[in-house]
Amino acid sequence: MKSIVFALLFLSSFAHSQKAVKLLESSLKLGGSEEKEFYFGFAEGDEIVLDVEVLKGKSLVEVEVANYPNSTQFSQIETKKIKHKTFLVSKIGIYKFRLTNKGVTEKECQINIQRIPASEKTQKFNSEVYWRTVTDTIDPDGWEEYSEKSDTTFSDFFSTTVQISSQHALNGNKPSQVVSFDLPANTIAWSYYLVVGEEGQKEYDQSKADFIRAGSKVVGMIPTYGPMAALALTGVNYMSQAQGKDNVKYYFLSNREDVPLFNNDKAFKRYKTGDVISEAAQMKTPLSGTVFIGLVNDNTMDPIKVTVKATAVMVEKKRIKRSKPVVVRKEAYLKD
Secondary structure (H helix, E strand, O other): OHHHHHHHHHHHHHHOOOOOEEEEEEEEEEOOOEEEEEEEEEOOOOEEEEEEEEEEOOOEEEEEEEEOOOEEEEEEEEEOEEEEEEEEOOOOEEEEEEEEEOOOOOEEEEEEEEEEOOOHHHOOOOOOOEEEEEEOOOOHHHOEEEEEEEEEEEEEEEEEEEEEOOOOOOOOOOOEEEEEEEOOOOEEEEEEEEEEOOHHHHHHHHHHHHHHHHOOHHHHHOOOOOHHHHHHHHOOOOOOOOOOOOOEEEEEEOOOOHHHHHHOOOOOOEEEEEEEOEEEEEEOOOOOOEEEEEEEOOOOOOOEEEEEEEEEEEEEEEEEEEOOOOOEEEEEEOOO
16 A cells, blocks of 8 residues: 555656746736736646736736637636646647736736646747738638729721722722721720822821921820821821822711622711811721721722721720738747
8 A cells, every 4th residue: 555655656746847937927017908918838748837916906807828829728707816727738839828907997916927847858848939920811712803004005007008990990990999997905086097199198197297296295195106196085186188189988887788788889878978188087986896988989080099097095994803901910939
């Protein structure tokens, strides 16, 4: 019997043979509605010993011990004194010790925290807690799309010169042709320039030079483009009026189905028409699809050359994906 008692005493003595490590021994004051938190790391098998006493003032509202980040291990409300409260640490981790005073009067407290290592191996365990800034990763399903900005661009997207036979051409060619072009994506307005004769390109180049030389505010907005871009953007015509003896009749056909009707001298729909030597104008409709222009030479003997140019203003709304507001937080960790 004596031998059994001796063995139990020996084992008990061995279990508590490790020297207690003082982590915190402090007197502190808690103002009204104030709380203080302390963080320490513990090794697996450690025993935590907590002492708290209110030295001045009424009892504390709450004393809490939690396994970081938020797993409460112990909580006591309206306490005046906690003596040698112990906790066994099942695995390495961080513990939070929180003292809370929700009253209006100041309280003075004494708090002592110790760790008793499970073995000599963890006697020098580093209990200091370090902090780092962490940005939470947002789940892709939480992404939202929004319009970032609008980009305005210009394009001299079409230019052609066609020859149209006379009314009584000996070669039998028709005195008419259809010119077509596709409007660029995101077009908000466009302009066309239509001119008869070989002087058309010279008139166009001269108008562009005069426009840049004028140095207007519009030039500053579109420095790499000329009067056609300005016309498309503002509706103001900066093109010179071409001089010549020949004219052309033109018809902006309503749709693709009107093209064969026009070519076969049948009734067709149109949304703009004219009889000009040269003309430049802003267009705000249509803004997508294909534009068809029927050209007719009413000269009985002479063919004509017709130049057609078009410039578009495009506005593209950039849409990008971004995450919902990123959460930045502090995270506690231990060093080896």
